[in-house]
Amino acid sequence: MLRSVTRVSPSSRIHRVARFSTLNPLPATFLRGGTSKGVFINRAHLPTDPTQWPPIFLGLMGSPDPDHGRQLNGMGGGISSLSKICVVGPPSDEQRAQGIDAEYTFVQVGVRDASIDYSGNCGNLTSMAGVFALDEGICHRTPSPSTSTTSIRLFNTNTKKRIDTSFPVSISDDACVPHLDIPQVSMAGVSGKASRITLDFVFPAGARTGKLLPTGNPTDTITVSILNAQTHIPASLVDATNPGIFVAISDLKRILNVPETSEIDFGDPKSVQIVESIRQEGARLMGLDPTAQAQPKIAFLAPSTDTSTHDIVIHAFSMGVLHKAVPLTVALCLGVAANVQGANVMRQLPANTVAGRDGEGGNSQGMMLRIRHPSGVVEVKSAKVIRTGRRLMKGVVWW
Structure with missing residues (x-):
């Protein structure tokens, strides 16, 4: 027909x-x-x-x-x-x-x-x-x-x-x-x-912007207005396989006034609004359309809770909603970012993991990174992965 x-x-x-x-x-x-x-x-x-x-x-x-x-x-x-x-x-x-x-x-x-x-x-x-x-x-x-x-x-x-x-x-x-x-x-x-x-x-570098680091900096400061006051958040803005914004979850807790030992309610409207504000400002710094929810994606990182099983913990958002696992391109982008000296990502990694990084980034080389997400663990080697x-x-x- x-x-x-x-x-x-x-x-x-x-x-x-x-x-x-x-x-x-x-x-x-x-x-x-x-x-x-x-x-x-x-x-x-x-x-x-x-x-x-x-x-x-x-x-x-x-x-x-x-x-x-x-x-x-x-x-x-x-x-x-x-x-x-x-x-x-x-x-x-x-x-x-x-x-x-x-x-x-x-x-x-x-x-x-x-x-x-x-x-x-x-x-x-x-x-x-x-x-x-x-x-x-x-x-x-x-x-x-x-x-x-x-x-x-x-x-x-x-x-x-x-x-x-x-x-x-x-x-x-x-x-x-x-x-x-x-x-x-x-x-x-x-x-x-x-x-x-x-x-x-x-x-994989420069998938959207033409640069691994769109701003030229391994770590930038994102400034957003919350309750009529400006708040500054360190973030790594990385473009590999897809552009991503990586923020320490401890910084998000600070902004939300959540105790360090407590969990964030990512479904709370206030949390969603602040996350989207950070994402949109990061998009502007990267030269991307802040109104396009699909890209860049934003993810929050925390140090490993068990270094025998994983190197880093991630909570990633997709289309404004917390992902039940992690978008694969976010995991791959994180794998590349973990090889960039001075990136915000490295401060969330175990010391022995950081010591083995060569600082190259942007290619298919590098060490394996074990990423804990809400559904389990995914392993990436820079921009190479098994599915x-x-x-x-x-x-x-x-x-």
Whole structure:
């Protein structure tokens, strides 16, 4: 079925109307990547003009849902980590000459509002972009008797960065097929074991701003107005895989007048408002749009409570809400930041961990960093990480 859609954009009293037709239902695959789930779409099935995509994405996700925030009319799950789309397609001729196998665009879809955000990447769903590309025949691998794993070189259009992904494959009908149910590794926040998917964010620095340190400083002072008084907060503003703002949780407790031994109620409206004020001012310092909630993300750090199991504790926000785990690109950005001498991050690390850092940052080298988040521990090595994923559904989706 072809569906004609009228998109009205009231920029003033003049309404601009765009009409287009595309398949409805639309071929799609529903995949889990890391601690996120999303709808993957072959770019060939969408209008060639990306400005015509938003009504399709909103319809298939069930957004906006201002009254309930559950997205029951679509594939979304009511939280940012379940309201995601990846559009995957073949590389351009120039990209193919550089060895790129597939390119993809990550889309963060608003839950309660109609926002469509292309400003950043999603590391969790990136782990399945190569799998989807191979499944869809967007790229191919020639099987051989010795074939057990393959690597797909991806280009992310949001950040203009290359990511290499590797995963096991099996041979079926003379083709390489991603093999995702080998009990190789487990990850916090996901039950059971699955195949090892390795992500390597090649040259991750400057994903949005063009610089690892957008302000040129490893640590900046963010000034916000609280109760008509100016408050100063040290923060590391780092742009690697995605831009991130890192603040010591002790500084947030100081601002909120929370005792050092007490926990912060991150759902309290006052806490949410102050966190967003800090994030927006940090975005301005980084030269980014402070009204775009998807980027930069903000995270609060605390020293390890058990150095035998982890190096640092993190509470990260995504789209204004405390994340139940940690966005993968935030963890990767933190892994890079932990190698930057003078960064606010280092003051939250154990002394023996800091001593081993080489101060390079911005590349795929460095030591392993074990990050404790609300659902467990994730290990990153600068901008390299292990994920798992699973195929959930392949068919069509109505929008």
